[in-house]
Amino acid sequence: MIIKDQIQREIILEKVPGRIVSLVPSQTELLFDLGLEDSIAGITKFCVHPYHFKSVKTIVGGTKKVKYDRIRELQPDIILCNKEENTREMVEELEKIAPVHVSDIFTIKDSLDLIRQYGEIFSCRTDASRITDKIEHRLRDFREYIADKPVLKAAYFIWREPWMVAGGNTFIDHLLTLNGFENIYGNKERYPVVELKKIRLEGDPDLVFLSSEPYPFKEEHAFEAGRFTHHAKTVFVDGEMFSWYGSRLVKAFDYFKMLRERL
The missing domain is CATH 3.40.50.1980 (Nitrogenase molybdenum iron protein domain)
Structure with missing residues (x-):
């Protein structure tokens, strides 16, 4: 599978990633809601949702500074980052360990695009559609309200x-x-x-x-x-x-x- 992340970097994945390291709290929560809890190997200390993750998942550091050796030991198939949350230097170092996907979010549309792309990457399109449908419905309702x-x-x-x-x-x-x-x-x-x-x-x-x-x-x-x-x-x-x-x-x-x- 060849995809482009949200900063247009090309990523090659030989299979559906089975081991994920997430370095962005909101994306960790999204993975859980996509039904991917068992695939999440590593998270940051700021990944506070869901609450129980801090006791069952490996903490690899923060969003600006991580322990690369710990991430390497987890043998991830993919590492998930964000342009604002993480640094370019981190991404370059992490690429030596596994493919790195970088999100870049400015609008709700960007967020919906990310959810759909995760649905493709992790073969969970039905769950992704369920979430995007809910967001789009509630967004329409809120626009009327406001x-x-x-x-x-x-x-x-x-x-x-x-x-x-x-x-x-x-x-x-x-x-x-x-x-x-x-x-x-x-x-x-x-x-x-x-x-x-x-x-x-x-x-x-x-x-x-x-x-x-x-x-x-x-x-x-x-x-x-x-x-x-x-x-x-x-x-x-x-x-x-x-x-x-x-x-x-x-x-x-x-x-x-x-x-x-x-x-």
């Missing part, structure tokens, strides 16, 4: 010290737009460092979102942000719903509706 909701200006924070936000050309920005939120940093680079004291000059948001990941924001951080945001409402949001793609999207739209009702 159509008459007012557009609100928002800032989506992912880190503190320094304060960092989700900018343009990101999956988070794509989902913010889908939710009827105008990202005040959407015209900036993907994950810019910003000055909190200048947030009103940058766009004076109606909403300040503090994501649950990768930084563990707490109440004191909401108070800190509130000193500079004037009228904006500060809201803690589930970062997995805004940044995890794949089968997580099946659950995301109900969460987005719940979030809107809270505002």
Whole structure:
């Protein structure tokens, strides 16, 4: 089988991969939902879904730094990466061990394409179609739900010290737009460092979102942000719903509706 991954790298697979190393948390969850639990040999320490994986699967490191010897010992047939989550240097080193598939996700369409491609690679097209059908149905329903909701200006924070936000050309920005939120940093680079004291000059948001990941924001951080945001409402949001793609999207739209009702 010859395929191209989402950054157009050609990959040659002699058979359906039976041993998988996944270095991306949302893709690990997708593999499980595709019925591939027994094929998953290695995961990262950040692969927290499903919960029991951390005790039954081999942890090979994080998303930016892995133990290559441990991965080599697992004898994988394929290693799954992501352009944003993992580094080019990692991919080049991992290619010495096994074929490497790299995803690149900016939109829901990209996510659906990935699910379908996994269906082909791992010979689980029926399960892949089941998931994509659910996502597409719930997406249509959500578009109808959100159509008459007012557009609100928002800032989506992912880190503190320094304060960092989700900018343009990101999956988070794509989902913010889908939710009827105008990202005040959407015209900036993907994950810019910003000055909190200048947030009103940058766009004076109606909403300040503090994501649950990768930084563990707490109440004191909401108070800190509130000193500079004037009228904006500060809201803690589930970062997995805004940044995890794949089968997580099946659950995301109900969460987005719940979030809107809270505002």
